[in-house]
Amino acid sequence: MKHALRALLTALVLSLTLPAWAAVDINSADQKTLEKLPGIGPAKAKAIISYREKSGPFKNKEDLKKVDGIGDKLYQAVQNEISVGGGKAAAP
Template sequence: MTIDHRDDLARLSSHARAPERARLRLGVGAAIVLLIAALVTAVLVSALAQPTSDRVGAGPDAASSTAGTFSQAPDAQASPAPTIFVHVLGAVRTPGLFDLPAGSRVMDVVAQAGGLLETADPGGVNLARLLVDGEQLYVPLVGESPPGQPSGAAAGGAAGLAAGPAAKVNLNTGSLSDLDTLPHVGPMMAQRIIDYRTANGRFTSVDDLRNVTGVGDKTFEALKDLVTT
């Protein structure tokens, strides 16, 4: 009787391959777990890195905004431009007291006063002259002499003789109205002269007039021969 051992060999072969299949499944499972872990790690790293990037990117903007705020600070603290006050009288449409930027000219204050009247004498004022703070500007009519200057009849005299020089105004005793008759001196400037001598005592010389606020070189040159101490 012949015994067939092929079934036994098949069973032995099957038992021998079982551990290999188990190791293969274990290896595949481990690879899948590692792949999933790698994906999870990548997602976490990306999620954590994004806010950091945003915060880093916001830094220069915040610094730029702060720098812009400080750069604007000097503009907010800029001092206003100096102004002067001029009293306009005579042949203008709206006489009065006007404030203008320092460095303005006669034509600027005449424009603020509404312009010259049709009867004004344009040659009676120098429209290009620089204004000084506190002065009084008089615009004469045609044929009229500005205040402080003799009229044609007075200049020629009744007998046709030349008039003598006008009396000088005393800086120490002159009243507000006396000082107001001087060229380039209006009520405000006249009051400043009186205030100066009240606060500092008598004018010892005509040169002391330079110490009065608003009296510049041009005003002093116009007044030095018309005043005395």
């Protein structure tokens, strides 16, 4: 009983201290992953991928607003859920 309680408490502490989500790297995320962002559907996900293929990796999160169809309002909705990694896009 003590071991089960200890394991349960350890799991609870870990779940409270570890982040519940990982930011989506807009430089490497595939279409399906991008579509998990609020307000990003198939067309906008494709536009993000197309933009980074043509223009290179995003240098900062705000560069996302350079993609057609992504303005200030949508950027505000996703800014805390995205990150900008090294720019090696995942293979399709």
